[in-house]
Each structure stands twice: as structure tokens, then as C-alpha cells.
Amino acid sequence: MSEPKTPTPVPAGDTYKGWVFKWTNYIKGYQRRWFVLKKCLLCVIWVLNSQLLTQAEMGHTCRGTINLATATITVDDACNFVISNGGAQTYHLKASCEVERQRWITALELAKAKAARMQAESDDSGDDFSSSSPPVAPGQGGGSQNSEVQSALRTLGSKVEDLSTCNDLISKHGSALQRSLSELDSLRLTGEAGDKIRQVTERATLFRITSNAMINACRDFLALAQAHSKRWQKALQAERDQRVRLEETLEQLAKQHNHLERAFRGAAQANATADNKSAAGPGKGEASDEDDDNEFFDAMEEAPEFITVPADPHFIISKGISALNEEPLAMNQESPSQELVPLKKRRTRISDKPNYSLNLWSIMKNCIGKELSKIPMPVNFNEPISMLQRLSEDLEYHELLDKASKCQSSLEQMCYVAAFSVSSYSTTVHRTGKPFNPLLGETYELDRRRESGYRSLCEQVSHHPPAAAHHVISDRGWTLRQEITVASKFRGKYLSIMPLGTIHAIFEKSNNHYTWKKVTTTVHNIIVGKLWIDQSGEIDVVNHTTGDRCHLKFAPYSYFSRDVARKVTGVVMDKDGKAHYVLSGTWDEKMEFSRVMQSSRGGENGTEGKQKTVYQTLKARELWRKNPLPEGAETMYYFTTLALTLNEPEEGMAPTDSRRRPDQRLMEDGRWDEANAEKQRLEEKQRSVRREREREAASAPHENYQALWFERCEDRITGEQVHIYKGGYWEAKDRGSWEGCPDIF
Known part of the structure; x- marks a missing residue:
């Protein structure tokens, strides 16, 4: 006979009841019992199914009670708790989870306080204890x-x-x-x-x-x-x-x-094992396997890797260095994007986000441990842009690369490239919505050549694993390319998103070639509480031409840290390891840089007994600052000014462009029910096309698919197999010829 499903205790009137495991003896261990909290008494009842229990049967099946007025309640472990009424009665109990245990503790403490209060009132008035009002159940008023x-x-x-x-x-x-x-x-x-x-x-x-x-x-x-x-x-x-x-x-x-x-x-107790803990009998809790999960917000504050102090003015004068001249030349130059007036008036609003309620737990409770791309999610948790458009948002602060292209010094140029790598995260601080997973063959173009001097093209080049190739060419002397594969895991309490792939920035004038990778994004409070996003990890921006390097560290959020939240620090070093600039700031607001005049080993010990490096620096100067959000952004998915224009229809788009995607367009218009139906249709169409392609090429090891605008090859810098833009897209757009584009919508 199969056991009934363990219910979560739910307050009903003046009672609180549910299944709890009770310690019996060393032979039988914990046994499942039905407990009822009623009129300040905790009753233990031996039944197989709580649905068979009636008020009349309760008195016959009750095997014991504890008066909570004189009882003591102690918490032993994550799921274990003890109720004792002196030496006569002691119950060692274990709930099925931490939340259930906390509910029982709350109910018992409230009932105990109520019992003590009623007993005091009856002593003062001479009334019997039983004539007092019934106990207060959790969630009920007095x-x-x-x-x-x-x-x-x-x-x-x-x-x-x-x-x-x-x-x-x-x-x-x-x-x-x-x-x-x-x-x-x-x-x-x-x-x-x-x-x-x-x-x-x-x-x-x-x-x-x-x-x-x-x-x-x-x-x-x-x-x-x-x-x-x-x-x-x-x-x-x-x-x-x-x-x-x-x-x-x-x-x-x-x-x-x-x-x-x-x-x-x-x-x-680092040497104690889980087996020793579980063999100790009642009063010894078992460790939860959730201990293996990394909770970034529970992380202890880490010691900084280095310390910065103002440089000695006498040292600066003795070296003949002027603080004014140490500012990079490009800092005084106006942004090239301000030199040209936009030829087209872009939109500044989209439809407000509807207030649709949906139980996230009912959808994701069976998806713990799976990749996010394989979870069938409704559009209620999306934002009305695709992942290709989110990649294009990396160009929000393209003027940093414009300034970098004009730098005479490669070390100064490194500062701007590092600031650009940080700036791409500033758009995510309030963006808890998930972008649409692109369909295989889907593209997105962002043509801002006349306004800002660059053209951007993205294409979804693989579906499993999902991978998108991105190529940007600028008239200001730089090229940006990347292929990003997103690996994501839902852990129940939080969602980890790990972008895989390398980002390349090449400058024509200096022939400097930079590479870096993205850090991990974590979405917290998936089930309970308000969603919030954190970025954590380390980035190494490397100049493969000169050997210069910048090491950036994104500090994870910590309850214990006295430092500013979302902090980013970094050091720009030449090929010999000598530090020239120190970067500091936050990934959601601004970055600053300071010129290093002298460095030395400090007297304070860092982690593991290592000495910290002390940098004597000039006054910090602002390198990058986040643009303010448009008015009413909280009702428009917290989109930036650029993001509001990404899904705006334009003439001459390819038939595979994300702006032609019907489910995404319906969601932006606020028609979410129709968008969900259209999303299911598109996904089923993609699956049927893939099955047909696999039947035609049964000998292919995984997926016999060739991207239309990118070709697969080995990257000469990193040695990775990547997709490089092979050309032809913008020429096809000029001709208005899209014969080779697949029918995906």
C-alpha cells in the first residue's frame, strides 16, 4: 500500500495539523505520525491517512498530548526540533523541510504564548483555563x-x-x-x-x-x-x-x-562526516544536500587584492610628471556619436507591460537542474526582445570603443576596452525578464551607420547548444565580434547563467587585438521574494598584440560586506607585469581609472598570509557613466533608450529578422495569450524542420546545419571553433535579395 503524499501543514480554524516524523527508538528510528495542534495542546495520533480521521476518532486514536503552556521548544537542526514538558514527556521531531519546520515552530510558539496568557488571565479572574478563548492559529487574527x-x-x-x-x-x-x-x-x-x-x-x-x-x-x-x-x-x-x-x-x-x-x-567541524552526524540518534540533524549550492548572497566578504593610496606629491614633482597631463587624450574629445544628427526619429515608448499573474513554481518545480533553454517557458516571464537583440545591447556604450580607437597609448586604450566590457552589464540591473530564445537561422541587424558609424549583425548559428554569432564593423576604426553560448541551470532558489565564448575587439590603426569573456549572471529569489540580479566572477582583458593585460574582478553580493554593492576593481598591466592603471567602480553605475605612480608590498596580510600590493595613484577620473533610464521605464520592462528601439520595425529587413517574429510582436503589443499560442506554433515548426533535416542527413553526428551569413572555422588567436562573418548580408540588403533565407516564422 503506497503512502499518501505528505501534506504541508495548513492552519484551519483554531487547529494546525500535518505529518511529522517522530523519533521512536534506535531500532525503528523516525516514524511518520499525524500531529494536531488544538486548544494549546499538541496531540500525536497514529493513523495511516489523515482523511480517515474524524473528531470522534481523534479521541480514540490519540496516543499522547503535551500542554504547551509549560512546554519548552528548542531547535536542533535545519529540520529537527524538540518539544519537552519536563522529564515526563519529550518529543524529538523532524519536519520534511526547513520551511515546514519553521511553520511548525511559529505555530507552536504562538500557541504557547496564547496558553500562557490565558492561564494568567484565568488566575487573575478565577475562571477555569478551559473557559478562555481558543488559541490563535497562524495567519488568523486575535x-x-x-x-x-x-x-x-x-x-x-x-x-x-x-x-x-x-x-x-x-x-x-x-x-x-x-x-x-x-x-x-x-x-x-x-x-x-x-x-x-x-x-x-x-x-x-x-x-x-x-x-x-x-x-x-x-x-x-x-x-x-x-x-x-x-x-x-x-x-x-x-x-x-x-x-x-x-x-x-x-x-x-x-x-x-x-x-x-x-x-x-x-x-x-571540517573533519566530521555526514555519516557520523546521522548515526547520533535524536537531536542530531542531517546535513542538507543544498549545502553544495553556491549562494552568492551568503558569501563572506573577501579581502581586496590590492590597496590604493594617493601618490606623494613630492614624488610626482621629482619625476617631472604633471597630474593634468596624465589624463588620456581621448578623455577631452567629444563622443563621435554627438557629431551627427540622427536621420530617423526613433521611438521612445512601447506598450506598458500587462499585469499578468502566473505561478512560477508550478512551472519550474519539475525543472530543477535542467538548462534554461530546454524549459518550456510562457512569455509571461520574457521581455519582448530576443537574445540576439540583447547581444546587440552590448553596443549601448559604443562610444567607449570610438574613444579607444583614437588613443595613442595601448595602455590607455586598454582602460576604455575594459570599461566597455563592464558597461554591457549596466542594462541588466533591473532586467529580470528572460529574452526570447532565437530560432535556428534567426537574424537581427542593427544599422546605425549614419547615426553612430557602426553596423551590427547577429545570427543564431546553433540550436542545441544555443549559440549566436555577432559581428560589428565601425567606420571609427574598430571591429567587434563574438560567439556566445549560454549555459544556464535552475537551482530552485536561484538561476545561474554562464555565457561561454570569447569576445574580440580589433582596432585598425594600432592593429591591437583584445579578447575577454563574460562573467556569471545569477538571478536570486526565483520562488520567494523579489527577483534581483548579481554579476560575479573575473575577466581577463588581453591585448594579444602587445601583451598588455587587465584583470577585472566582479565582487559577488554579500550580506556581510561593508563595501559598495556591485563593485568592480581591476589593474592594467604591461607584458612585464608592471601596473600602470587601477580601475574601480560598479557595473551598474560608473567606472573610474587612476594612474599608478608607484607600487609596493604592504604590511597587512591578505588571504592565506599573502601581502597585499599597495598602489600609489593620482586622483581618479571618470571613465564611463551609465545613461539614465527613460521616463516610465518601470512600466516598459526597464528598457534603456536603445532597447526601446531594438524591436522597432524598419524597411528592408531580412525575412529572418527578430523584428518579424510574430510571438515577440504580439507580446510587445500586450496580447500575451495570443503570443503564447504563437510561441508554441513556432517551436513545434522548428522541431519538425529539425527532424526533417536529420532524416535527410542521418550520417551527421549531431546537426547538419550551415549558417547563412557566418562560416565555422578555427580562431587563430584562441584556437576555438567559432563562426566568423563571411560577408554578403549588407550587399543582399542593398539589392533587396533574400532568396537564401530560410522560412522560420
Whole structure:
């Protein structure tokens, strides 16, 4: 007989119940038992299925109770806890997970506090303990406070009904009085009687006017009371929702606290094994296999690799160096992108993001450990651009490469190239949406030749693994190319995105050839809490022509760090290892550089007993700063000014261009249901085309597919197998000839 699925304890009325594992003895170990928390008593019941349990059966099957008023509750490990009522009764319990254990602890502590309070009240008033109000279940309001509110509401409701009845009576009797006076006036009496009747009629008219004013005031009061009643109900509901969110946050904090406890115990007992822990019986918790996961936000603060101090002014003067002359020449030059006026007015807005709610956990709970590209995700978690367009966003700060191309010194040029490598992450700080996975053969062009002097082309050259080739040529004397393969893993609590591939920047004038790779992107709080993104890792920007090198370090976010968040540091060195510039800043705001005048080994010890290098530097100067987001960006997926124009339709696009993709266009227009249906159609079409291609080339080892605008070859610098632009795209666009493009949409 299969065991029923373990339910998560859910508060129901004044009870809290669920399955918990109870330690029995060293032979049987932990046994599954059904526990019920009711009226400040914790009852253990031996049943096989909680659905067979009734109120009548509970008294017959209950094998033990603990009065929580005098009990002690202790936490032993991530999932273990102990409830003891002195020496007579002690329960060693284990929940199925940390969150479930925290729910039980919260419920037990609340019930214990309620029991102690009721016992104190009964001692003061002489009443019996059982006559007190029932215990408060988690997530429910206090009984006495709720009764007071309900009583006040009933009293107010009764008075409002009385006012409504008085309104009706005054209106009814006033109308009758007015009719009677009208009948008397119609008798046409003369003399003193007629004068008296007219006097009464005038007074009745005044009374009617006053009563009508009171009736209108009462009607306004009734309407106002009803309106405020709705507002109060909404406010009360908002408070309840806020309390639920706070409880969820508390559970998350408790879970993170448990991780920190386990990390501390693991550091203190590095030689202890998991088997020794599990063999210790009750009171000894088992280590969770989640310890193997890297939580960047739990990382301890790392010591800096070097220290910078202001250079001695006497040393600068003695060397005959002017601080003003140390600034790179290109810093004083205006950005070339400001020299030309755009020929086309680009759009500055897209449709606001609809408020669609969807349970992410229901979709991703069965996808832990899989690659993100293989998870069928609805467009609700996307942003309306493709991965090819996200690659093109690397050109947001192309003017850094424009300035680098004009540098006379290769070391100064390295500073701009390093700043460019950092600037590409500034667009991701608020961008928690996932870009569309490009279809095989999909392309994207970004022609800004007349505005900014460059042309960019991306093509999806492989589907499994997904890989995109990117080529940019600029009239300002530089070329950028890259082939990026994204490897991603969903870990349950966070999502890791590891870009694989090398980025190349070549400058025509100096013939300097730079290469670097991207760092790891981590999306935190996938299930609980607000999504946030972190970048962490190290980048080596290498000049293969001169041997210069820049080592950049992206510090992971840490709760314990006193340093600025999202920090990036780096050192520019020549081929002999001599430092010339120090870079510092953040990947979401700005980068600065300082000229190194002298370096030495410091007296402070760094990690593992190594001495830190101390750089004496000139005053830091700004190298790059992030552009402000457009107005209303929070309702437009936090797109930058460039990102808002990426999906704007243009004339002469290739039939495979991402801007022609129908599901992406429907999502941008806010028609998400249609976009989801269209996305499924396109994915099924791609799968059927691939099956047909594999049948035609059954001898191919993996996928017999040739890219249209890029050709596969060995990179002469890195030795990697990459796709290099072979030309012909822009010529085909000029001719308007797209015969070779596949039908993918």
C-alpha cells in the first residue's frame, strides 16, 4: 500500500495539523505520525491517512498530548526540533523541510504564548483555563480583538439602520402633514381662522424644508458610511495580505539563517562526516544536500587584492610628471556619436507591460537542474526582445570603443576596452525578464551607420547548444565580434547563467587585438521574494598584440560586506607585469581609472598570509557613466533608450529578422495569450524542420546545419571553433535579395 503524499501543514480554524516524523527508538528510528495542534495542546495520533480521521476518532486514536503552556521548544537542526514538558514527556521531531519546520515552530510558539496568557488571565479572574478563548492559529487574527471589532461594527450597523428608519418616517409624516394643510387651505376660510391656517402652513413649510435638509444629510451620511465601510474592508484585507507577506519573508529569513548555521558548523567541524552526524540518534540533524549550492548572497566578504593610496606629491614633482597631463587624450574629445544628427526619429515608448499573474513554481518545480533553454517557458516571464537583440545591447556604450580607437597609448586604450566590457552589464540591473530564445537561422541587424558609424549583425548559428554569432564593423576604426553560448541551470532558489565564448575587439590603426569573456549572471529569489540580479566572477582583458593585460574582478553580493554593492576593481598591466592603471567602480553605475605612480608590498596580510600590493595613484577620473533610464521605464520592462528601439520595425529587413517574429510582436503589443499560442506554433515548426533535416542527413553526428551569413572555422588567436562573418548580408540588403533565407516564422 503506497503512502499518501505528505501534506504541508495548513492552519484551519483554531487547529494546525500535518505529518511529522517522530523519533521512536534506535531500532525503528523516525516514524511518520499525524500531529494536531488544538486548544494549546499538541496531540500525536497514529493513523495511516489523515482523511480517515474524524473528531470522534481523534479521541480514540490519540496516543499522547503535551500542554504547551509549560512546554519548552528548542531547535536542533535545519529540520529537527524538540518539544519537552519536563522529564515526563519529550518529543524529538523532524519536519520534511526547513520551511515546514519553521511553520511548525511559529505555530507552536504562538500557541504557547496564547496558553500562557490565558492561564494568567484565568488566575487573575478565577475562571477555569478551559473557559478562555481558543488559541490563535497562524495567519488568523486575535479572538478578543476580532470580537471587539465585530461588536463595534454591529452597534454601528444598528444605529445606521435606526437613522434610515427615522428618515423614512419623517419623510412619510411630513408628506401627510403637508397634504392635510393643503386640504384645509382649499376650504377658503376667512377671518381669524384663515390667518391661523396660513400661519400653520408657513411653519409646516419651514419644518418640511428643515426635515428635507436633515433627510439629505442622513442620506449623505449613509452613503459616506457605506463607502468608508468598503474602504475599511479593503484596508483590513491589505493588512492581512501584508501580514502573509511578512510571514513568508520570515520563513525565507529563517531558511537563510539555517544555511548560515550549517556553514558555521561545517567550518568548525571540517573533519566530521555526514555519516557520523546521522548515526547520533535524536537531536542530531542531517546535513542538507543544498549545502553544495553556491549562494552568492551568503558569501563572506573577501579581502581586496590590492590597496590604493594617493601618490606623494613630492614624488610626482621629482619625476617631472604633471597630474593634468596624465589624463588620456581621448578623455577631452567629444563622443563621435554627438557629431551627427540622427536621420530617423526613433521611438521612445512601447506598450506598458500587462499585469499578468502566473505561478512560477508550478512551472519550474519539475525543472530543477535542467538548462534554461530546454524549459518550456510562457512569455509571461520574457521581455519582448530576443537574445540576439540583447547581444546587440552590448553596443549601448559604443562610444567607449570610438574613444579607444583614437588613443595613442595601448595602455590607455586598454582602460576604455575594459570599461566597455563592464558597461554591457549596466542594462541588466533591473532586467529580470528572460529574452526570447532565437530560432535556428534567426537574424537581427542593427544599422546605425549614419547615426553612430557602426553596423551590427547577429545570427543564431546553433540550436542545441544555443549559440549566436555577432559581428560589428565601425567606420571609427574598430571591429567587434563574438560567439556566445549560454549555459544556464535552475537551482530552485536561484538561476545561474554562464555565457561561454570569447569576445574580440580589433582596432585598425594600432592593429591591437583584445579578447575577454563574460562573467556569471545569477538571478536570486526565483520562488520567494523579489527577483534581483548579481554579476560575479573575473575577466581577463588581453591585448594579444602587445601583451598588455587587465584583470577585472566582479565582487559577488554579500550580506556581510561593508563595501559598495556591485563593485568592480581591476589593474592594467604591461607584458612585464608592471601596473600602470587601477580601475574601480560598479557595473551598474560608473567606472573610474587612476594612474599608478608607484607600487609596493604592504604590511597587512591578505588571504592565506599573502601581502597585499599597495598602489600609489593620482586622483581618479571618470571613465564611463551609465545613461539614465527613460521616463516610465518601470512600466516598459526597464528598457534603456536603445532597447526601446531594438524591436522597432524598419524597411528592408531580412525575412529572418527578430523584428518579424510574430510571438515577440504580439507580446510587445500586450496580447500575451495570443503570443503564447504563437510561441508554441513556432517551436513545434522548428522541431519538425529539425527532424526533417536529420532524416535527410542521418550520417551527421549531431546537426547538419550551415549558417547563412557566418562560416565555422578555427580562431587563430584562441584556437576555438567559432563562426566568423563571411560577408554578403549588407550587399543582399542593398539589392533587396533574400532568396537564401530560410522560412522560420
